[in-house]
Amino acid sequence: EELRVAVVGAGMMGADHVKRITHRIAGARVSAIVEPDAGRAEAAAADAPGSLAFTSIEDAIAAGAMDAVLIATPGQFHAPVLKPALDARLPILCEKPLTQDSESSLEILELEQQLDRPHIQLGFMRRFDTEYQALRDLVVSGESGELLMVRALHRNPSVPESYTNDMLITDSVVHEFDVVPWLAGSPVKSVEVKHPRRNSLAPERLKEPILVIMELENGVLVDVEMNVSVQFGYQVATEAVFEKGIARIGQPSGLQRWDAGFFRVKDHESFVTRFAAAYDAQIQRWVDAVRRGDLIDGPNAWDGYLVALSCEAGVKALNEGGIVPVEAPERPAFYA
Ligand code: INS
Structure with a gap:
């Protein structure tokens, strides 16, 4: 079974990840694009045939539109997406930063620790x-x-x-x-x-x-x-x-x-372009880890907190x- 990924945020990075998952990543497809800006959503959807469009993460979760979430919104919107995604026990790849400050990062860590193991991988792509x-x-x-x-x-x-x-x-x-x-x-x-x-x-x-x-x-x-x-x-x-x-x-x-x-x-x-190969490796390894049931293979939310x-x-x-x-x-x- 292909992993169904919801990409949240279709700006420069999100749109690039949509293309990457559709054309270069094995074992995954973009099943949903969550983006309030209609123009951006439409442009990204062209690279994700068959994907559903949502304007909020809550709606996408309610529709059961994904197995995993890739968060590529600007940093200040990470926490409001991380919380419902963790509540839904979904594996998450979150672009940097985890959240805007250490206090809100701690809140996320506390939520995550109620699950059986880490569900969040941080998008520090340089490590790849x-x-x-x-x-x-x-x-x-x-x-x-x-x-x-x-x-x-x-x-x-x-x-x-x-x-x-x-x-x-x-x-x-x-x-x-x-x-x-x-x-x-x-x-x-x-x-x-x-x-x-x-x-x-x-x-x-x-x-x-x-x-x-x-x-x-x-x-x-x-x-x-x-x-x-x-x-x-x-x-x-x-x-x-x-x-x-x-x-x-x-x-x-x-x-x-x-x-x-x-x-x-x-x-x-x-x-x-500078980090294209690193992003490819990062997303492929994350997809593989989620499909194996390991959920993450890279920096975790604690690294994001540090x-x-x-x-x-x-x-x-x-x-x-x-x-x-x-x-x-x-x-x-x-x-x-
Ligand atoms: C971007 C991105 C780039 C970094 C830029 C930053 O959001 O993280 O990797 O070089 O300085 O503004």
Whole structure:
């Protein structure tokens, strides 16, 4: 039996997941699209033949339209979808962030813990990128000695109008708050934010780029260049400094051209192409896990909660300055 997936939110990411499930994922189909905007719903439905259209998650659940839910709405609408989906005991893949703050994330954890096991997988897709995986393998192997520092670049060409200054942390650095502790095998201990000279091309409401410095419990120091108005393209790259070696991932790898006195390499313009293979792997593994009955195969809601705690510290550091500590509580056995 094919897994019937309801995609909630048919914006850029949701519409991309609809296409992915229809054309590239084995063992699943999009059975429902939940989207209040009629235009978006209709556009996405064209990529999901036979799917039903709903304007609310409650209606889709009442109609029994799915076996699993993929949440791709903007972050502030995650909690109102997660709650009824958990009540209905449905497996869920939730795009980042889990919710907007640690308090509402805790509420979700409490609801989930009333079920027999974790039902929520978090959409931290970088963990499914083969280069990130190779870097993690290198850290674990110890071949280059201990990891000392991580330099991360996170550059977007531009951001939508709905993107606020705090979202530099909660919508963007949120990825580094998940993937760097995963790479380094150690949680975030503190966060600091520095402001270089402001990019005059940034939307007026944004004071960026920013430099985020995080210290991990194991002493690894991480700096993240978060830059969302670079104009030219989409880049996510990392240089890891070890005791006896350096490793680098995320370099441009597109078409190389020699032309009119220049050498050029095609680079990405959006996360949709930059992480396409990672999204494919993430969704395929989630679908396989749900069909096997494991329900998740990747970061869980506890990981989402830890990231929410780091984001809170990050927003405080962004707005008030200083080095803000992060207290990482112990992982409950339910999420081991
Ligand atoms: C997007 C998405 C991208 C990230 C952007 C963010 O929502 O999560 O992966 O690079 O900064 O705004």
